[in-house]
Amino acid sequence: MGKTLYISDMDGTLLGADSKLSDTSARIITDLTRRGANITVATARTPATVEIILANVETSLPAIVMTGAAMWCRNTRSYCNTKYLTDDTYCRLMAKCAEYGVNPFRYTLREGETMQVYHNGAMSEGEQAFVNGRLNLGLKNFNIDTPQGLLPTLPGVVFFFAMGECDKIFALADDLRASVDCSVSCYIDIFGKETGLLELFAPGVSKAAAVKQLAAEVGADRVVVFGDNLNDIPMMQVADVAVAVENALPEVKAIAHKVIGPNTSDSVARFIEQDFVV
Numbered sequence: 001m002g003k004t005l006y007i008s009d010m011d012g013t014l015l016g017a018d019s020k021l022s023d024t025s026a027r028i029i030t031d032l033t034r035r036g037a038n039i040t041v042a043t044a045r046t047p048a049t050v051e052i053i054l055a056n057v058e059t060s061l062p063a064i065v066m067t068g069a070a071m072w073c074r075n076t077r078s079y080c081n082t083k084y085l086t087d088d089t090y091c092r093l094m095a096k097c098a099e100y101g102v103n104p105f106r107y108t109l110r111e112g113e114t115m116q117v118y119h120n121g122a123m124s125e126g127e128q129a130f131v132n133g134r135l136n137l138g139l140k141n142f143n144i145d146t147p148q149g150l151l152p153t154l155p156g157v158v159f160f161f162a163m164g165e166c167d168k169i170f171a172l173a174d175d176l177r178a179s180v181d182c183s184v185s186c187y188i189d190i191f192g193k194e195t196g197l198l199e200l201f202a203p204g205v206s207k208a209a210a211v212k213q214l215a216a217e218v219g220a221d222r223v224v225v226f227g228d229n230l231n232d233i234p235m236m237q238v239a240d241v242a243v244a245v246e247n248a249l250p251e252v253k254a255i256a257h258k259v260i261g262p263n264t265s266d267s268v269a270r271f272i273e274q275d276f277v278v
Contacts, residue, residue, distance in 0.1 A: 003038065005220035006272050007064070007211055007235070010043040012190045012228040013245050014268045015053065025269035026057040033058050037276045038218055040064065042207045042225075042235060044185070044199060046107070046115060047072040047079075048140035061218065066107070067185050067231060068210035069158050069201050081213065082109060083202040085160075085182070087153040092180050093160055093200055100172040104162040104200075108154050115140045115158075118149035126163055126195060160200035163189065169196030176200065187230035188249075199231075208234035224275065226268045227252055243271060 008014040016022055029039055042064035043050060050063055050072060062071035062080065070082040085093070090106075097104050103121035117140060123131070131142055143149055162169065166188065173186035173196075183205040189195040215223050225232075225239035228248035236242035236255060244256035245263045253259055261267035 002221040003219055004222040004224060004276070005061075005215050005218050006037065006039045006224050006226075006276075007042050007214070007239075008039075008226040008268050009207075009228060009232045010041050010045060010050075010053065012247065013226050013232070013263055014041065016264050019053070021053055021057060022266055023056070025266045028266070028269040028273050030058040032272060032276055033060055035276075035278060037272065038220065039272060040214070042068070042211060042232075044197075044231065046140055047077075048115070048134065048137040051077075051139065052137065061214065064207060064210040064214065066159055067199050067201065067205065068207045069205050070109070071210065071214070079109065081210075082158060083205050084109075085157045085200075085202050089180065089182055089202070090153055090157050093176070093182065096172065096176055096180065097160070097162065100168055100175075102162045102164060102168065102172060102198075104160040104198075106149070106154055106160055107158045108156045109158050110156040116143055117141065118143045118146065118154060120145050120149040124164070126192070130163065158201075159205075160198070162198040163195055164198075166194060166196040169198050173198055185231045190229060206234050207232065208238045211235045212238055224272075226271075227256075228263065243268075 033039055038061055040059055040061040040063055044067045047065055062073045065072045070079045073080055106118045108116045170186055173184050177184050181203050183201040185199040187197055189197050223239045224241040225236050226243045227236050228245050242256045243258045243260055244253045245267055247262045260271050
């Protein structure tokens with residue numbers, strides 16, 4: 001038998017409505033991992049929240065984090081394959097964000113140090129809630145309105161993240177795709193349909209690129225990917241089997257090979273349980 005690699009998005013796909021992994025899914029994935037299944041996640045999240053969410057589940061492969069800007073080795077609690085933005089790209093992205101009145105979060109990562117997140121300027125209620133829900137997590141520090149955040153460049157920038165009105169965020173994304181050499185991921189917040197989310201990375205960064213790299217490293221000859229949102233489409237398009245959950249956006253269902261139950265019913269874990277063959 002060949003080797004299958006299973007990769008699932010987290011929010012809206014593997015996780016329930018409470019953004020947590022159910023005990024049932026955790027049990028199924030752990031059991032399958034111990035039997036030799038190759039299962040991991042691909043998420044826009046950083047390890048700071050990935051580790052908390054997956055605390056009760058055993059996986060043997062690195063997690064694709066920050067939409068593919070890095071991988072996180074859970075066993076060694078270390079980053080690998082990290083992709084950085086250049087100083088020039090950083091400056092151009094900052095200028096474009098300012099043009100659209102967007103104050104992005106900037107994530108920096110230097111070897112041997114804790115991830116630092118910088119934000120300068122007024123925050124919306126949504127941005128403040130985003131920060132409040134991620135304070136004191138252990139693997140990430142927030143630096144709000146600090147002088148360092150106003151420097152022309154920051155060392156070790158991995159990605160930008162911004163949120164705001166959909167029209168503004170999607171317009172900025174289109175402009176950046178046309179004017180700056182970077183990877184752009186733009187999609188609707190599953191927790192608030194009026195909010196657009198924007199992620200900016202080094203050229204070539206995507207969940208799809210990371211999926212292909214991990215598949216090669218594992219030696220997989222079959223890749224099964226699960227998703228629900230627009231930022232999952234690229235990795236679903238490079239999969240042998242693309243699976244959408246029932247609650248996925250219509251655009252995601254349209255390119256999926258299979259549509260399974262909703263994220264609230266342990267659908268991803270149960271699909272893998274039925275599909276996996278030792």
